[in-house]
Amino acid sequence: MRLLTLASCAAVVGFTAPSFAQETLETVRERGMLNCQVGLPTPGFYALADDGTWSGLDVDLCRAVSTAIFGDPDMVEYQSVTSAVRFTEMQNGASDMLSRTTTWTAVRDTQLGLDFTTVGFYDGQGFLVPADSGIESALDLVGATVCVLTGTTTELNLADYSRANDLDITTVTNENVNVLVETYLGGGCDAYTNDRSGLAARRSAFPDPSAHVFLPETISKEPLGPVVREGDAAWRDLVTWTIFGIINAEELGVTSGNVMEMAANPPNPNIARLLGTEGNIGEELGLEPDFMVDVIAAIGNYGEIYERHIGINTPVGIPREGTLNALWSEGGIIYAPPFR
Numbered sequence: 001m002r003l004l005t006l007a008s009c010a011a012v013v014g015f016t017a018p019s020f021a022q023e024t025l026e027t028v029r030e031r032g033m034l035n036c037q038v039g040l041p042t043p044g045f046y047a048l049a050d051d052g053t054w055s056g057l058d059v060d061l062c063r064a065v066s067t068a069i070f071g072d073p074d075m076v077e078y079q080s081v082t083s084a085v086r087f088t089e090m091q092n093g094a095s096d097m098l099s100r101t102t103t104w105t106a107v108r109d110t111q112l113g114l115d116f117t118t119v120g121f122y123d124g125q126g127f128l129v130p131a132d133s134g135i136e137s138a139l140d141l142v143g144a145t146v147c148v149l150t151g152t153t154t155e156l157n158l159a160d161y162s163r164a165n166d167l168d169i170t171t172v173t174n175e176n177v178n179v180l181v182e183t184y185l186g187g188g189c190d191a192y193t194n195d196r197s198g199l200a201a202r203r204s205a206f207p208d209p210s211a212h213v214f215l216p217e218t219i220s221k222e223p224l225g226p227v228v229r230e231g232d233a234a235w236r237d238l239v240t241w242t243i244f245g246i247i248n249a250e251e252l253g254v255t256s257g258n259v260m261e262m263a264a265n266p267p268n269p270n271i272a273r274l275l276g277t278e279g280n281i282g283e284e285l286g287l288e289p290d291f292m293v294d295v296i297a298a299i300g301n302y303g304e305i306y307e308r309h310i311g312i313n314t315p316v317g318i319p320r321e322g323t324l325n326a327l328w329s330e331g332g333i334i335y336a337p338p339f340r
Ligand SMILES: N[C@@H](CCC(=O)N[C@@H](CS)C(=O)NCC(=O)O)C(=O)O
Pocket: 038, 039, 040, 041, 042, 045, 081, 082, 083, 100, 101, 102, 103, 149, 151, 152, 153, 154, 177, 194, 195, 197, 198, 199, 201, 222, 224
């Protein structure tokens, strides 16, 4: 553990040298592409179609940033790598941002030369078991084998939970989520654990989703959100405020359908500032004054994004109402500071 810490510190010294500082936006503009890191294709969050098109909630955050910069959601090169190497690919400069169901933790934020922007989805770790297994609670997993992805918070939480509850769980690990899911479906472990959203996403692509059920326990907090390199405050602001813009848009009732009309004739000062007809927030971020008009027209507001990719009318089917991921004004904790 000590060695690992030292290694990551060395990486920080090596990779957060001033060469990356304060120049990400310039680099992205010169390249003409945003390098946005996602995971191995996962329904709802970063799904890959046969024609090579990416889509999903996390993908839409890449597309939103691309639109904010270029006025075009498609100026993105998607970099799909395993969870185990995701932070290295940020540290070495390969990716400009990471948007892939990544949990904000103290160690990741303080020891890797990276910065979390904000939370795009509040999650927690759960367990999936075969419906005919007879297992009804995570506390029934005494002496069980559990499939878990390498290099994740999932792995660490599972170890804590097993120890705290004397479960003596044996882990079956792999860094490739596809191999892991095949192992679980082939009976190679008694349960599969991940963020509950990740379990819902995977289950939606199982041959028979209804043959697998969630156990009732949620054993951790997993606030998921995009990550940037430390040392470029302007870039961090750009990514963060693009996401805050999408959340504010939902709260203010601005949608992809009405944004043009609202921009032409803003019904109130909050909407005028969000859409750049008042104030200079866009310019301060190095963007056009009306960058949020383009973003909302191309991607929609937070609610539209959620319902399009993971909402109850999609195969992933994660309810929003009554959960942490509802807007704060509707009983959840999705909340963005104001555009002013
Ligand atoms: N949130 C955890 C787990 C991330 C994770 O495992 N994500 C799921 C999807 S929600 C997955 O299958 N990822 C595939 C991949 O990253 O390649 C973390 O940050 O360590």
